[in-house]
Amino acid sequence: MAERLCPRFEDAFxxxxxxxxxxxxxxxxxGPKRFKDISDVIPNMxxxxxxxxxxxxxxxxxxxxxxxxxxxVRIEYELTDKGKDLxxxxxxxxxxxxxxxxxxxxx
Amino acid sequence: MAERLCPRFEDAFxxxxxxxxxxxxxxxxxGPKRFKDISDVIPNMxxxxxxxxxxxxxxxxxxxxxxxxxxxVRIEYELTDKGKDLxxxxxxxxxxxxxxxxxxxxx
DNA sequence: TATTATACTTACATAAAGTAAGTAATTTAT
DNA sequence: ATAAATTACTTACTTTATGTAAGTATAATA
Numbered sequence: 001m002a003e004r005l006c007p008r009f010e011d012a013f014x015x016x017x018x019x020x021x022x023x024x025x026x027x028x029x030x031g032p033k034r035f036k037d038i039s040d041v042i043p044n045m046x047x048x049x050x051x052x053x054x055x056x057x058x059x060x061x062x063x064x065x066x067x068x069x070x071x072x073v074r075i076e077y078e079l080t081d082k083g084k085d086l087x088x089x090x091x092x093x094x095x096x097x098x099x100x101x102x103x104x105x106x107x
Numbered sequence: 108m109a110e111r112l113c114p115r116f117e118d119a120f121x122x123x124x125x126x127x128x129x130x131x132x133x134x135x136x137x138g139p140k141r142f143k144d145i146s147d148v149i150p151n152m153x154x155x156x157x158x159x160x161x162x163x164x165x166x167x168x169x170x171x172x173x174x175x176x177x178x179x180v181r182i183e184y185e186l187t188d189k190g191k192d193l194x195x196x197x198x199x200x201x202x203x204x205x206x207x208x209x210x211x212x213x214x
Numbered sequence: 215t216a217t218t219a220t221a222c223t224t225a226c227a228t229a230a231a232g233t234a235a236g237t238a239a240t241t242t243a244t
Numbered sequence: 245a246t247a248a249a250t251t252a253c254t255t256a257c258t259t260t261a262t263g264t265a266a267g268t269a270t271a272a273t274a
Contacts, residue, residue, distance in 0.1 A: 097115035
């Protein structure tokens with residue numbers, strides 16, 4: 001019998017292997033963001049999905065939700081240390097994407 | 108209006124953001140493998156999914172399918188240069204996973 | 215007073231993934 | 245010779261995930 005794939009790697013891709021997750025993390029690497037900030041940058045993702053991903057990422061300890069009781073209330077999402085530590089991975093994917101994924105310029 | 112997320116990065120995560128894709132690539136980084144070799148190493152993935160992912164990865168130019176007309180026929184899947192170039196990303200994810208994803212030992 | 219903005223939720227439709235079984239070619243075991 | 249096993253899939257059906265559209269609550273602005 002063959003060895004199994006590393007279960008920690010599996011866990012990592014249980015998260016990153018969901019649509020939008022990588023993109024959300026990428027955007028948050030440039031600092032805390034509000035809900036709208038992220039949906040503006042990833043416009044083909046629905047609010048419903050962003051909301052769901054935020055919850056998953058919070059549960060996974062990758063982001064924290066900050067509520068600033070101003071008027072009107074301001075809510076920001078920030079990467080935890082665990083989340084920030086994904087910067088290396090995201091940078092590698094970015095480098096790979098720049099090398100291999102063609103940019104199709106829009107009209 | 109905010110800038111959009113880099114479309115190449117989006118393309119990259121259109122692939123990596125699908126279940127099993129990252130794991131399949133990880134396994135193939137150690138050399139060409141047969142269908143069964145991969146399903147053994149990732150046992151909770153169904154054959155149906157492996158078959159589908161192989162097709163997507165071939166279309167994306169990340170793997171090549173080799174048919175060796177022996178008897179019985181042997182089929183192997185190998186990473187292309189584009190695929191092998193994901194090693195850096197996968198290694199970063201592996202390092203992150205080892206640091207942050209707890210290993211839950213099974214009984 | 216009506217409209218806009220933010221940060222969501224809800225209901226419903228469609229697409230993706232899971233489950234189980236089946237297939238075809240060949241090999242090994244009885 | 246016949247039955248069981250192996251590899252690399254496919255097919256049919258079910259469940260889960262995601263997409264789409266609309267709605268809600270609070271407050272600001274016109």
